[in-house]
Amino acid sequence: MDSTCFCIKCRKKVPYILKTRTIELRIHGDILECDEVFATCKKCGIELYIPEINDINVKLRNDAYQEHFINRHVDAFRISKDF
Numbered sequence: 706m707d708s709t710c711f712c713i714k715c716r717k718k719v720p721y722i723l724k725t726r727t728i729e730l731r732i733h734g735d736i737l738e739c740d741e742v743f744a745t746c747k748k749c750g751i752e753l754y755i756p757e758i759n760d761i762n763v764k765l766r767n768d769a770y771q772e773h774f775i776n777r778h779v780d781a782f783r784i785s786k787d788f
């Protein structure tokens with residue numbers, strides 16, 4: 706796998722470092738936390754845009770939304786069963 710990408714600041718292809726951070730997503734008044742992957746230039750440290758990493762983040766967000774909705778439905782089901 707190619708682990709270099711074009712850096713707009715260095716103006717050349719550079720090796721990058723992958724990191725993760727936690728971001729907050731707002732959905733219907735709820736805030737849920739989701740991990741996000743991002744890449745930084747090994748030379749200058751700026752964040753780089755890599756389409757493949759963007760795709761991974763879209764998937765991670767979708768998973769977080771789905772998990773959120775499943776948990777909500779399970780909670781609603783539990784509450785309704787209590788009555």
Ligand SMILES: [Zn+2]
Binds near residue numbers: 712
């Ligand atoms: Zn750079």
